[in-house]
Amino acid sequence: MVSSVPKDSQSVSELKEFYRQMVLIRKFEEAAAKAYSVGKIGGFLHLYIGQEAVGVGAIASLTPKDYIVSTYRDHGHALARGLNPKPLMAELFGKATGISKGNGGSMHFFDRNAHFMGGHGIVGGHISLAAGIAFASKYKKEDSVTICFFGEGAANIGSFHEGLNLAAIWKLPVVFICENNHYAMGTPEYRALAVKDVSVRAYAYDMARDHIEGDEVRKVRDHVQVAVERARRGEGPTLIEVSTYRFRGHSMSDPAKYRTKEELDAYKKKDPLMRARHELELGGIKEEELDKMDLEIQTQIDEAYEYAETSPEPPLSQLHKYVYAEDK
Amino acid sequence: MAILTYREALNRAMVEEMEKDPLIYLMGEEVGHYQGAYKVSQGMLTKFGEERVIDTPISENGFAGIGVGSAMVGLRPIIEFMTWNFSLVAIDQIINSAAKINYMSGGQFPMPIVFRGAGGVGGRLGAQHSQAFESWYAHCPGLKVVCPATPKDAYGLLKSSIRDNNPTIFIESEVLYGSKGEVPEQEYTIPLGLGEIKRKGTDITLVTWSRALVFAEEAAAILEKEGISVEIVDLRSLRPLDENLIYESVKKTNRAVVVEEGWPVAGFGAQIAYLIQKNAFAYLDHPVERVTQLDVPMSYAANLERMSLPNATRVADTIREMLQ
Secondary structure, three states, X not given: OOOOOOOOHHHHHHHHHHHHHHHHHHHHHHHHHHHHHOOOOOOOOOOOOOOHHHHHHHHOOOOOOOEEEEOOOOHHHHXXXXXXXXXXXXXXXXXXXXXXOOOOOOOOOOEOOOOEEEEOOOXXXXXXXXXXXXXXXXXXXXXXXXXXXXXXXXXXXXXHHHHHHHHHHOOOOEEEEEEEOOEEOOEEHHHOOOOOOHHHHHHHHOOEEEEEEOOOHHHXXXXXXXXXXXXXXXXXXXXXXXXXXXXXXXXXXXXXXXXXXXXXXXXXXXXXXXXXXXXXXXXXXXXXXHHHHHHHHHHHHHHHHHHHHHOOOOOHHHOOOOOOOOOO | XXXXXXXXXXXXXXXXXXXXXXXXXXXXXXXXXXXXXXXXXXXXXXXHOOOOEEEOOOOHHXXXXXXXXXXXXXXXXXXXXXXXXXHHHHHHXXXXXXXXHHHXXXXXXXXXXXXXXXXXXXXOOOOOOOEOOHHHHHOOOOOEEEOOOOHHHHHHHHHHHHHOOOOEEEEEEHHHOOOEEEEOOOOOOOOOOOOEEEEXXXXXXXXXXXXXXXXXXXXXXXXXXXXXXXXXXXXXXXXXXXXXXXXXXXXXXXXXXXXXXXXXXXXXXXXXXXXXXXXXXXXXOOOXXXXXXXXXXXXXXXXXXXXXOOOHHHHHHHHHHHHO
């Protein structure tokens, strides 16, 4: 592991915050997996474990006025945006206190105030929505930037190409972040992508591109930051491919038998949390302090779990509510 | 009262609304420089500029998504599909995004978007350009579906659709764009979900919408000469649906026929027939009948197209049989 040692106290505290967020995501999802296995969470549950550095690093480059559009693997992005784990866990449990009042579930976290514009369940469908949000920023002459996460599987769907083309011709302030975890459900990238490097597709749209490894959180932040600033200056979109890996299957129902244990073990050695922890130690943070932090986060997650479990289900009267918005 | 064509009425509605609200924009293929494939957006580029009358490349899925995303953050897009046949490549955005985001976010994102454009069958356009899709969209909760038949209705309903905070499927009749009718000069709106009795009668209720109103009116005129009095209910919007207007009419006439341009299987007429038998059964002297396009893709051949389309003769024949 090549480690970049944080050089000053500011970068140490910054990395500490990134580490905290990544541990929060990891522990949140471990708790969610547990709840799923005992039937407290239904439906699909797509875990982000292993990919935490991508969401945390990318979202760290944003300001509160910027927008995030996510996929069905949205827990990590929501927590990185700073959303409270309690309503997020409650959403997984289908409770009235959930971030989408229980109507969304794992794949559909939304928080209007936080400019968290949803987890979306149709692969790639949200890419043009992100372009639309960026379109609105440009239309209203606001300097907000939208970032849109998707997997390499989405890069093969028409929505990807249409969204990128429209964003490019109109120079929309959007950053497309392809989290390439090398498997679209069970289909490895070599069976799905004619050209393996998704980021080179940017050339087809005369768009800026970047390609980075996703295990080093500050590196992700630095690279995404460049694209965000480019977008904010009005110079148009960027396609960034971040190479990453999910340690679990596509969803909780997938035992991921399509990949070898050796491959998984090799990637686990590049665990972004381990890396950040190691770098923090090199930066002078004591192991005890990090253990204490882990423990505090575990307590926070336990509280979120308890909150979700004890929250009421939505009232039955909610069934027909929200199908249509109230009149203007 | 001014005489306007259906397309002029639509144009006037959009122009007036856009003059009032800078958050409204029009987007689609050829809406700007070309002045609209069917000239509905004639003159709008000059009036509002390229920032608000926006030409797109051919990419319905993409620009439908742009519309939905922009509506999530407060814009009020009017998305034109050159024809509804092309909306099928955008149907994911319409149904999985536009219709559901408010619901699945627990009410956080109203969706003030209008998808509009040319629909309906006929004109020898062949199988891929001659289809009536309102039943498809009316199937989905979260969408509103509007199908005006006259210039007056087109104007008032489009204004309401633009002002609505929900995704509206506004299907214009391609065949009726040039049709003329009286449109009040004073500004007005027609609430979505309010049908209208287009013709009063006592013997049978004819339920219809969009261009099928023309067949209905022709049939009513033919039958009038035979002493049969037809009442025509123009629904104008399928979602929300003016159910009571249908029942009130059926209670009076005791018979009903649904006339629509779409296919019969799982068509919206089937829903209306169900509703009538469920809610006005005691008043029925005859099973509810339907006159639809025949259950085949559209042929290009003139005689086969004629045979496939619903028309006044078929409507009149159906009614005569019901009254025997």
